[in-house]
Amino acid sequence: MTPRVDRINRVFLILIGIVLVVIGVLALLQSGSVFGSARAKSPVVSDPTAHWYGANGTWFWPTAGAVMLVIAGLCVWWVSAQIRTQGSTRIELDRGHDGTVTASAAALADCVEADTIAQPGIARARAKLSSVGEITRLHLTLWVESPYDIADAVARVTNTVLPHLSYAFDGPTPRPLRTTIHVEAAEAPAARLR
Known part of the structure; x- marks a missing residue:
């Protein structure tokens, strides 16, 4: 919203x-x-x-x-x-003389989530991608495991996951990527009750 x-x-x-x-x-x-x-x-x-x-x-x-x-x-x-979700559910990856390559925003979000969960210290991830004009927006929520090293988790996402996503947009006309990262603690339900 x-x-x-x-x-x-x-x-x-x-x-x-x-x-x-x-x-x-x-x-x-x-x-x-x-x-x-x-x-x-x-x-x-x-x-x-x-x-x-x-x-x-x-x-x-x-x-x-x-x-x-x-x-x-x-x-x-x-x-x-x-x-209503803002932006398009299809993201243009490349445009050339032979045509245009587009991908589903949901499929790209699934790839971002899988790539994020593969990073050490991150238990879960939820990604949402949308395209507004020439800008791609990524809203990423991370659930960080104990010992809750938030700086390390965000650094891993910034240095690994985001470059992987940006690589998908590296065509003749690269798309700008705007990222919002939200971090939460991945606590067990029993730990919250204590």
Whole structure:
């Protein structure tokens, strides 16, 4: 998820949270007779409002339905923005007179994971590759084994795994590689419970 999407999420969630809190507080205050006992006993929808809905139902309810469809569409767009992966799932390795060589980002990520796990001191790895324009992005998570020498693990990845991946992009037009490495401790579940 990009920082822009994160920012939009936070703004929307804060606004929705504020609106819901205000509605909840007003409902509690009304039911607690803060606005008067007559108001606390009044129905949620007053008679004049109910009559207005009845008199204008021919246009009001279709309009309300259309607004709800627009809101539902915005919700679907928002959810798809959360799960959408940025960039292409195919990465161009080489382009020449005979054609273009592309590879699956998932297959390259599997190769990076296998190469990373082969390094001493690294128990597990998870890689995600995507292509945005001419730039290839690699997000790599390492689980480092005891004695948790993080500097050594990152150095091994930087000096061995990344050059192997960069070699795949060494065509006539090499692709820039942007790498993010996240390191975690590969502890046994029992060790965490102690």
